[in-house]
Amino acid sequence: MNFMSDNVAGAAPEILAALTAASQGTAPSYGADEWTRRLTARLSALFEREVAVFPVATGTAANALALAALAPPWGSIYCHAEAHIHADECGAPEMYTGGAKLVPLDGIDGKLAPDTLSAALERAPKGFVHAVQPAALSLTQATEAGTVYSPAEVAALSAIASRHGLRVHMDGARFANAVASLGCSPADVTWRAGVDVLSFGATKNGALGAEAVVFFDRDLSADFGYRRKRAAHLFSKMRFLSAQLEAYVTDGLWLHLAGHANRMARRLADGLSALPGAEPVHPVEANELFIALPEPVIAGLEAAGFGFYRWNGSVLRLVTAWNTEQAHVDALVATAAKLSAG
Numbered sequence: 231m232n233f234m235s236d237n238v239a240g241a242a243p244e245i246l247a248a249l250t251a252a253s254q255g256t257a258p259s260y261g262a263d264e265w266t267r268r269l270t271a272r273l274s275a276l277f278e279r280e281v282a283v284f285p286v287a288t289g290t291a292a293n294a295l296a297l298a299a300l301a302p303p304w305g306s307i308y309c310h311a312e313a314h315i316h317a318d319e320c321g322a323p324e325m326y327t328g329g330a331k332l333v334p335l336d337g338i339d340g341k342l343a344p345d346t347l348s349a350a351l352e353r354a355p356k357g358f359v360h361a362v363q364p365a366a367l368s369l370t371q372a373t374e375a376g377t378v379y380s381p382a383e384v385a386a387l388s389a390i391a392s393r394h395g396l397r398v399h400m401d402g403a404r405f406a407n408a409v410a411s412l413g414c415s416p417a418d419v420t421w422r423a424g425v426d427v428l429s430f431g432a433t434k435n436g437a438l439g440a441e442a443v444v445f446f447d448r449d450l451s452a453d454f455g456y457r458r459k460r461a462a463h464l465f466s467k468m469r470f471l472s473a474q475l476e477a478y479v480t481d482g483l484w485l486h487l488a489g490h491a492n493r494m495a496r497r498l499a500d501g502l503s504a505l506p507g508a509e510p511v512h513p514v515e516a517n518e519l520f521i522a523l524p525e526p527v528i529a530g531l532e533a534a535g536f537g538f539y540r541w542n543g544s545v546l547r548l549v550t551a552w553n554t555e556q557a558h559v560d561a562l563v564a565t566a567a568k569l570s571a572g
């Protein structure tokens with residue numbers, strides 16, 4: 231029973247069926263296929279705006295290449311200190327931007343606060359030739375702490391960024407979990423709130439391996455095709471990425487899958503939080519939970535074969551997925567309760 235990450239889950243049957251269907255016969259390559267054409271139309275409808283869509287295979291590629299479209303080599307990119315682009319992408323954003331500097335900022339529960347961003351941008355040495363120049367803000371939605379930004383919170387941060395001439399990127403590796411949690415429209419929490427480009431994630435939520443860079447300001451995507459090709463992310467059989475993504479956003483599958491993951495995280499958090507010595511670290515607003523438990527309980531859960539990250543010390547990270555079984559959630563809680571009872 232593995233709660234290490236939503237990355238450990240398999241692919242949803244609807245996605246696999248779409249791949250099988252897309253594999254019949256031949257199709258034009260490098261994105262000239264019908265699935266890729268339809269995907270752009272579907273995402274334009276979903277976001278209520280004509281968008282430019284570029285499927286890639288990983289979230290890191292989506293983030294790093296999207297940021298390269300927003301920040302020049304001499305630019306700076308403001309993000310949360312726990313942001314995946316800062317902590318877990320091995321310098322890919324810095325490489326693909328040609329050297330832009332990430333500027334990590336602290337924030338409670340994995341979220342940036344307007345005052346923090348504003349103060350950082352006020353003190354940035356704009357026009358000083360010896361210093362990197364503020365170019366982009368990157369927000370993670372849902373965050374690495376399992377929290378979400380409301381549309382108003384995104385809009386407030388984007389407004390500050392815009393006042394200082396920055397563009398706004400959203401790392402949406404878990405965008406579906408955020409939208410399912412917020413119950414808002416995808417447009418309201420992206421372009422209507424000032425976001426210029428979204429890394430639209432699907433891999434963690436039922437796809438086999440597919441992400442899409444979605445430009446709400448299509449002018450910013452003018453050179454992106456070259457960036458993607460040069461980064462070796464232009465798939466010759468693009469239809470197999472696009473078929474996954476098309477199925478993902480058809481009939482609300484993406485939100486159905488994310489809603490289940492979020493409900494399982496909520497159930498897990500409610501069960502564990504009731505145990506003696508349990509200390510939740512962040513609010514549970516999507517499909518991740520961070521909780522401190524007594525060491526004997528943690529060791530007992532590990533011995534019982536449950537999979538999770540020891541995030542730091544006695545704090546665990548547990549992540550649920552589109553197919554997390556309620557019985558597994560209840561088994562973990564019951565085992566922890568038994569261990570707590572000594």
Ligand SMILES: Cc1ncc(COP(=O)(O)O)c(C=O)c1O
Binds near residue numbers: 404
């Ligand atoms: C918040 C966040 N962004 C981006 C990524 C990158 O995705 P990938 O591992 O596919 O490069 C991850 C990976 O799990 C993630 O958790």
Ligand SMILES: C[C@@H](O)[C@H](N)C(=O)O
Binds near residue numbers: 234235236237314318
């Ligand atoms: C790298 C690791 O954090 C991965 N992004 C995950 O969420 O599981």
